Amino acid sequence: MVRLRSAQWYEGQDRNAYIHRAWMRRGVPDDAFTGRPQIAIANTASDLTPCNAHLDEVGASVRNGVYEAGGIPLDLPVVSLGETNVRPTAMLWRNMAAMATEEMLRANPVDGVVLLGGCDKTIPSLLMAAASVDLPAVVVPGGPMLNGTFRGSPLGCGTGVWKLSEEVRAGTLSQEQFLRSESAMIRSRGHCNTMGTASTMALVAEALGTVVPGVAGTPAPDSRLLEAAHHTGRLAVDMVAVDRRPGTFLTKGSFHNAIVALAAIGGSTNAVVHLLAIAGRLGVDLTLDDFDRIGSRVPVLVDLQPAGRFLMEDLHRAGGLLAVLREVRDLLDPEALTVTGEPLVTYLDDASIWDTEVIRTRAEPLVAEGGIAVLRGNLAPDGAVVKPAAASPHLLRHRGRAVVFDSIEDFRARIDDPDLDVDADSVLVLRGCGPKGYPGMPEVSNMPLPRKLLEQGVRDMVRVCDGRMSGTAYGTVVLHVAPEAAAGGPLALVRTGDVISLDVGARRIEVDVPADELARRTPDQATVDGYAAPRRGWERLYVDHVMQADTGADLDFLTGSSGFEVGRESH
Numbered sequence: 001m002v003r004l005r006s007a008q009w010y011e012g013q014d015r016n017a018y019i020h021r022a023w024m025r026r027g028v029p030d031d032a033f034t035g036r037p038q039i040a041i042a043n044t045a046s047d048l049t050p051c052n053a054h055l056d057e058v059g060a061s062v063r064n065g066v067y068e069a070g071g072i073p074l075d076l077p078v079v080s081l082g083e084t085n086v087r088p089t090a091m092l093w094r095n096m097a098a099m100a101t102e103e104m105l106r107a108n109p110v111d112g113v114v115l116l117g118g119c120d121k122t123i124p125s126l127l128m129a130a131a132s133v134d135l136p137a138v139v140v141p142g143g144p145m146l147n148g149t150f151r152g153s154p155l156g157c158g159t160g161v162w163k164l165s166e167e168v169r170a171g172t173l174s175q176e177q178f179l180r181s182e183s184a185m186i187r188s189r190g191h192c193n194t195m196g197t198a199s200t201m202a203l204v205a206e207a208l209g210t211v212v213p214g215v216a217g218t219p220a221p222d223s224r225l226l227e228a229a230h231h232t233g234r235l236a237v238d239m240v241a242v243d244r245r246p247g248t249f250l251t252k253g254s255f256h257n258a259i260v261a262l263a264a265i266g267g268s269t270n271a272v273v274h275l276l277a278i279a280g281r282l283g284v285d286l287t288l289d290d291f292d293r294i295g296s297r298v299p300v301l302v303d304l305q306p307a308g309r310f311l312m313e314d315l316h317r318a319g320g321l322l323a324v325l326r327e328v329r330d331l332l333d334p335e336a337l338t339v340t341g342e343p344l345v346t347y348l349d350d351a352s353i354w355d356t357e358v359i360r361t362r363a364e365p366l367v368a369e370g371g372i373a374v375l376r377g378n379l380a381p382d383g384a385v386v387k388p389a390a391a392s393p394h395l396l397r398h399r400g401r402a403v404v405f406d407s408i409e410d411f412r413a414r415i416d417d418p419d420l421d422v423d424a425d426s427v428l429v430l431r432g433c434g435p436k437g438y439p440g441m442p443e444v445s446n447m448p449l450p451r452k453l454l455e456q457g458v459r460d461m462v463r464v465c466d467g468r469m470s471g472t473a474y475g476t477v478v479l480h481v482a483p484e485a486a487a488g489g490p491l492a493l494v495r496t497g498d499v500i501s502l503d504v505g506a507r508r509i510e511v512d513v514p515a516d517e518l519a520r521r522t523p524d525q526a527t528v529d530g531y532a533a534p535r536r537g538w539e540r541l542y543v544d545h546v547m548q549a550d551t552g553a554d555l556d557f558l559t560g561s562s563g564f565e566v567g568r569e570s571h
């Protein structure tokens, strides 16, 4: 057995070892400090992150498993980010949460960690932290909410809000009915039950190998989640014994599998940014183009909202992620390992599809080629992404006049103006919403359509933005434009009336302005005024150091790993 990292605190007869042990005793047995792995439970439970509020109960099951296997469980509350509450966007704080968790794991007498997350940014920040501290780590995803229903139809988190609020704007749903749907949508503990970012990241974390295979997607109120948490607690102790750290088993092949899974589940575009950031922490050479190369021809097999009909509870009932992956087994890297030490593909043998409406077979996919497409052109020299499965087929090749907005406030002030010069063929452009510009790259890219066009029955338009889009949203939206306007990207130079052409098949996004004219243009003052200019605190640090979306929007000094080396004595 390897000498435990925590022994550097607890071993010996001297004054310092006395101090470390004495304060930690509080009823634990004497042998707690000799040879028993100290397992942190990095817990993002918080009442202000309602999607994760139940994680204390999950953590209690992890504790039991850790004890049972001979380890010592240690609750470690970490920064928690609630997607619906945190302003200006939870994404601004993802890197901060990752940094804080990484540093607290390193600073403490910890040998391994169980990561409890759920809401959108929580699993990404925990995995970024675990990758950088490189201690044995395993995720227990908090699980989705139970299905909602409203007026006899499934009502999914997020997706239902976008859909119903557009119906109110179009005059086909009353305000009273709209408000009544609130509690029909959020009816249990857990994270969003659509294929939004939370569901996507839980499933992708499993495909990556960081969750016990078969666990991701278990609904939050399901007893089997607690059973899995208990089992994971035991596993964490074993992982310490065999020194199974992220740096030892997360490879390019693991990310390959994550990208295949992302496409097959029809997952959120946000996973692109998060996976790039996690890879950046590991030193795995993953690029934006890998998503197109590996994922774009993978069929979408899961019929979940926002692109489809069902919700996460249905996916679990239908066989879950492993049943999906079994259909695309030939596309997976057979060598890529999981937290158990076994390759992911070995778990596919026993998987079955129990409902082919929810999980389609390879022979009858929902969308034949459904991954994320990476676009380039003079509007996005470093890339932009679009999710064809969530877009309108007739808009995938489109030319239209730009209608440009310098901020989300500018957009909201003018979009419903009856005199706004816009028609169904126009291309809505919103800038100043990238990592630096907003700051934090919020989910504002799925701009609501102009009311006068909604009233005419228009339901989708081409939209272009340097921000992100909620994984629960849909539409022909070109996202993550890099470089963003505030980082000197050409998006800052587009003017209302310029013609923009989108050709997803050719992977192009262009503005029809000659190169020399584009080079002569400078951003208008109103555009520049829309960019954030924080003077102090985290926002200042963030704006000064954040990288662009195409490399994961991490801070430049947080890429890579500092490892688990124990720091100097504190006294």
Ligand code: FES
Pocket: 051, 082, 083, 084, 118, 119, 120, 157, 191, 192, 196, 198
């Ligand atoms: Fe938390 Fe959707 S708001 S997962």
Ligand code: MG
Pocket: 083, 120, 196, 197, 443, 470, 471, 472
């Ligand atoms: Mg979201």
